[in-house]
Amino acid sequence: xxxxxSFIRRLTAQRDILNAIIDLVGEIEGPxxxxxxxxxRTYDHLRENFPGRRIVAFDWEVRSYSxxxxxxxxxxxGNIRESGQAFxxxxxxxxxxxxxxxxxxxxxxxxxWLPQLMAGVLAPNGIAVSGLPLEHAQxxxxxxxxxxxxxxxxxxxxx
Numbered sequence: 001x002x003x004x005x006s007f008i009r010r011l012t013a014q015r016d017i018l019n020a021i022i023d024l025v026g027e028i029e030g031p032x033x034x035x036x037x038x039x040x041r042t043y044d045h046l047r048e049n050f051p052g053r054r055i056v057a058f059d060w061e062v063r064s065y066s067x068x069x070x071x072x073x074x075x076x077x078g079n080i081r082e083s084g085q086a087f088x089x090x091x092x093x094x095x096x097x098x099x100x101x102x103x104x105x106x107x108x109x110x111x112x113w114l115p116q117l118m119a120g121v122l123a124p125n126g127i128a129v130s131g132l133p134l135e136h137a138q139x140x141x142x143x144x145x146x147x148x149x150x151x152x153x154x155x156x157x158x159x
């Protein structure tokens with residue numbers, strides 16, 4: 001499969017999962033956290049699907065389109081591993097992380113801290129969506145929506 005086709009399938013899986021969990025997240029109090037703002041595509045999608053919900057985005061720096069950039073109080077810049085620690089215990093209804101690089105050695109380092117961060121920011125029963133697998137005792141894998149290949153994107157509930 002070409003890298004372009006792989007990219008499209010990954011983004012399609014991301015969108016389909018986020019659309020499928022709207023009602024689940026709607027039942028849970030708390031903000032939505034977006035780890036990896038990038039150009040703001042997913043932030044914009046979250047904002048559209050969770051109107052009125054606080055959405056906090058994290059990234060090294062702001063590189064998003066102006067229309068897809070959070071207000072300053074909801075934009076956290078710097079190292080996500082470090083800056084995310086201030087949000088442990090916030091009780092997020094949803095935490096989404098799309099910070100994988102496709103480089104196994106770099107993603108392996110991310111996976112030494114990302115599962116703990118995701119579990120730590122979520123409310124009980126909160127939902128985690130990630131482009132990387134999250135192995136953590138408090139995160140239980142949920143079934144993926146129909147049509148999404150196992151291992152393409154990941155969905156969990158915090159217990």
